[in-house]
Amino acid sequence: MAQVEALGLEMPARLGLVENEPLAAHTTFEVGGPARYFLHCGAAGQSEELLQWARRAEIPVLVLGGGSNVLISDRGFDGLVVLMSGGSxxxxxxxxxxxxxxxxxxxxxxxxxxxxxxxxxxxxxxxxxxxxxxxxxxxxxxxxxxxxxxxxxxxxxxxxxxxxxxxxxxxxxxxxxxxxxxxxxxxxxxxxxxxxxxxxxxxxxxxxxxxxxxxxxxxxxxxxxxxxxxxxxxxxxxxxKSMVIDAGDPNRRSAGSFFTNPFVTIETAAAIRRQSDRQLPAYPAADGSVKLSAAWLIEEAGFTRGYELGRAGLSSRHTLALINRGGATAQDLLSLAAKIRRQVREMFGVTLTPEPVFVGFDQPVEALMDQD
Ligand SMILES: Cc1cc2nc3c(=O)[nH]c(=O)nc-3n(C[C@H](O)[C@H](O)[C@H](O)COP(=O)(O)OP(=O)(O)OC[C@H]3O[C@@H](n4cnc5c(N)ncnc54)[C@H](O)[C@@H]3O)c2cc1C
Missing domain, CATH: 3.30.465.10 (Uridine Diphospho-n-acetylenolpyruvylglucosamine Reductase; domain 3)
Known part of the structure; x- marks a missing residue:
């Protein structure tokens, strides 16, 4: 990354660029290390100006909105984070x-x-x-x-x-x-x-x-x-279900559903149905596959609402919502997600896919989710 100071570009200072901004303050998980450079981007046209500057300075750019669908690493993002807000x-x-x-x-x-x-x-x-x-x-x-x-x-x-x-x-x-x-x-x-x-x-x-x-x-x-x-x-x-963010709700620090509902073959769905006395919610998809409920699989694998693993946990009102119980790191959330995914796979042979976008990690999502 080129040194911003060395480039002598005045634009970031004019727009209110800040350095080492903690991203936990801008994500609903309240997790994430610092952004090397951070900027609120409100006015129309501003984002184009910014991108041009970042391109010239060879700085990677992460665009954020409400930070409600990201898991940002504890190391943060070594680049420019542009937070889009406002407009008509x-x-x-x-x-x-x-x-x-x-x-x-x-x-x-x-x-x-x-x-x-x-x-x-x-x-x-x-x-x-x-x-x-x-x-x-x-x-x-x-x-x-x-x-x-x-x-x-x-x-x-x-x-x-x-x-x-x-x-x-x-x-x-x-x-x-x-x-x-x-x-x-x-x-x-x-x-x-x-x-x-x-x-x-x-x-x-x-x-x-x-x-x-x-x-x-x-x-x-x-x-x-x-x-x-x-x-x-x-x-x-x-x-x-704590699916509207409310400042007084202990389940509020989440990214909504952490896993998407998996699509499996008819044969896999039938095999899973035989494994449980509880009725399996299953919805036929247009391509001939069957959509299963990730929440059902997670519960059957032994994780109930309110489950706790250190500072991470499951919402007490929604099985699919992993939460930061207070002071959790991205690593705490990853450990819980990996444990749930492993147990579901061992029990049903189904690999759950995370829904949030992972940012600032040095390994691909698959490797992060397969950790012990
Ligand atoms: C309590 C709760 C409930 C939720 N319920 C639902 C639900 O019912 N259905 C659902 O689908 N989702 C749900 N979500 C997930 C989330 O709210 C949505 O995915 C939402 O659209 C994310 O918006 P954001 O602005 O917070 O995106 P961010 O988290 O800021 O960003 C998400 C991704 O989009 C990219 N991005 C953001 N803005 C831009 C842009 N302008 N240009 C290019 N890339 C961009 C980011 O780089 C990142 O990769 C829920 C989340 C929470 C916390």
Whole structure:
């Protein structure tokens, strides 16, 4: 990395660059060592300027939103961390639909709240998810039967290597279950600067999830609820699982679900079913595989809600949420994750995949997760 001072570039000082900023203060796990350089990036156009500077100074860049889907190493990040925050939401009629263009730094739930109050449908089940809009396409966020790939029309990006601005249409993003090209083959290639959604004016709230339907008291023949009612229901169900961040909640230091639900063959699902007296939740997928519940596998492998391993643990209200119980390090969380994954694999032959993005580690995720 070139010495920033030696380059004599004034721009970072002008923008308020700080050195050795502890990243634990910017992640929901409250874990992560220092960033060599750190900057809040609010204004439109600022991110392009920054990327250009980092490119010239040969400094690696990590873009962060709310830090709610990352596990950052205790060593931190030896480069520039750009935290995107703020921006605007613009609505424009588009036939039967409304085109909603949002800056990457806008709080995700502020967007959902705004569109739901405008009577627009399509994002209501995604109420209460922490983080910023720019991260929504990265893992195609989803909850309660809805995912953002259904309503994203395009993603505005800056290509890091060239500084070129582009609009990537939704069908090029490679959206899948908790995945996209941004998280896969395009990792670190683009900075998302804005997202465009097409939302429906006429849509009634969509509710397919049984516990949400129960909570809302919906019957098969009854009227469909509006987006606002669905939002209220989703927030209530999420709060009961500590899936809305609340400063007074001892389960709050998490990244939500730590593992994704695994897809297995029909034969594997049948074999697992024979191993337990408890009913196995299993959902057929379009490609012929079967989606299993990671939470069910973890519980059957002997980990109950509230399980503790030193300063790390499982949420007392959600089996899939690994938590920092207070003062945990990234290594503490890794040790717990590795233990859970090993036990599930030994018992069922299924290898769980972590959902958060790992940052600043010197080994690949697979090696980190296979530690003893
Ligand atoms: C309590 C809790 C509940 C959760 N519930 C859900 C849920 O129901 N469904 C779900 O899908 N997720 C859930 N999550 C995970 C998380 O909130 C989402 O993935 C969210 O979209 C992450 O946003 P963020 O801004 O915090 O991203 P960050 O954690 O800051 O970043 C995540 C990744 O995206 C990259 N990134 C962020 N912004 C940009 C950008 N502008 N351009 C390029 N790359 C970028 C980062 O480099 C990193 O790789 C939950 C998390 C918590 C803590």
């Amino acid at each position: 939401i613009e609505l424009a009629s588009c036939g039967e639909q409304v085109r909603v263009r949002v800056d990457a730094g806008v709080e995700w739930d502020a967007l959902v709240e705004r569109v739901v109050h405008e009577g627009l449908g399509g994002l209501e089940c995604l109420s209460g998810i922490p983080g910023r809009v720019g991260a929504a396409p990265i893992q195609n966020i989803g909850a309660y039967g809805q995912e953002v790939a259904e309503t994203i029309d395009g993603v505005q990006v800056v290509e890091r290597a060239t500084g070129q601005k582009r609009r990537i249409s939704a069908n090029q993003c490679g959206f899948g279950y908790r995945s996209s090209h941004f998280k896969g083959k395009w990792r670190d290639r683009f900075v998302v600067t804005g997202v465009e959604f097409l939302l429906s004016r006429a849509a009634m709230g969509r509710v397919t999830y049984p516990d949400l339907r129960r909570h809302l008291g919906l019957t098969p023949d009854g009227p469909a609820p509006g987006p606002l009612a669905v939002r209220d229901g989703v927030l209530a169900v999420r709060r009961a």
